[in-house]
Amino acid sequence: MFDALTEKLSGVFDRLGGRGVLSEKDVDEALREVRVALLDADVALPVARDFIAKAKERAAGEAVVRSVRPADQVVKIVYDGLIETLGGEEPVPLNLAAAPPAVILMAGLQGSGKTTTAAKLALRISKTERKKVMMASLDTRRPAAMEQLALLGQQAEVDTLPIVAGQSAPDIARRAMSAAKLAGYDVLILDTAGRTTLDEAMMAEAAEIARISQPTETLLVADSLTGQDAVRTAKAFHERLPLTGLILTRADGDGRGGAALSMRAVTGLPIKFLGAGEKIDALDVFDARRVAGRILGQGDIVALVEKASAELDQAKAERMAKKLAKGQFDLDDLSDQLAQMQKMGGMQGLMGLLPGVQKIKKQIAEANIDDKIFRRQQAIISSMTKVERKKPDLLNASRKRRVAAGAGVDVAEINRLLKQHRQMADMFKAMSKGGGKGFARMAQMMGG
């Protein structure tokens, strides 16, 4: 599904690869080509734009890891961007936590693969999660659809609600729920009627079924081959139905991948599964890391850069620990710390190197440190001159105003940051004389 994109991106990286040192211009040029590749793959324009803006930001903020080639670092930046665009590192599991039966509502256009996917899902849940599953078709307009689901149910060895002619969709939903409850089913999958195009009656019916059945999952099935149309469909459905996730079918086809790459960003909904064939077991859990890896086709390089960055972080943390032990801590150090903390685990990693602070780690983790605050604070520090960062006392009113304007914040925020830095520096000084209490207080301050 991503073949063309993979090929274009590897062309971009190959061209970069020959160069020993990359200038900002090289990186910009490469990212411009990445943008074209994304658009060619039918990724929605705002999504591609956002992707490149963030990649640029990352490239600028990235520490130079000497042990890897600059081009490989660009690969890693694109890889991280892909994972983020695809919805983050961890697959989002199905929520089946409800008094039985937990209801899964399937929605989508006719022909998207909705009915097949309902059966694939039923098979997966009954086999891998060992739950008792029932399916019911609510497609009253197409008796063939009901029979298709019954047939698929037989293949999956999953029960289907007996067909009763003449019932309305809401009535079937009610009957399915009480039948499932009575017979002790854990999960009930409701396959709503699809139409070939978006229309009001279909939406209204699906919304009513959702009200009646109170699903824990309302999944939209969309055909990835339809690219941007799939994205538009998802958006339209999401406006009417409280969708909880997406399933993209025909990931085995030669679509350009744009749907997968745009869906999450445009709808805010996680992609939960990929349909990868006509067979009833052809359903893959959607794993952003794996998909990003597949798109790039540069797994070795990514692993290499990750390892080298981890080593660099470790070395930095050790250096920092040494400085702190001497009671030295300037604004550059604070900025470094903020960057590390953004990667999370950075602060904890650092503390791991200091004696006697084990139990405080948990408090830091619980302090719920906000990423945005970090980024803003880093922006403030990077708006200062080198000398100001070393000697914060130089920051008089007019310098503060300049920094505030540069970082797009008001002066009060600069003052807060400076105060925080002062307190931290004092604390480190005190800590270097022993004891670990200061870290807990610092965690509290960072949270606010």
Ligand code: GDP
């Ligand atoms: P519905 O109208 O949305 O319920 O669509 P169906 O479930 O009837 O599927 C329409 C056709 O798409 C069937 O021939 C399915 O076998 C096929 N199909 C569904 N999902 C996939 C998929 O992930 N890959 C491929 N290649 N075909 C699929």
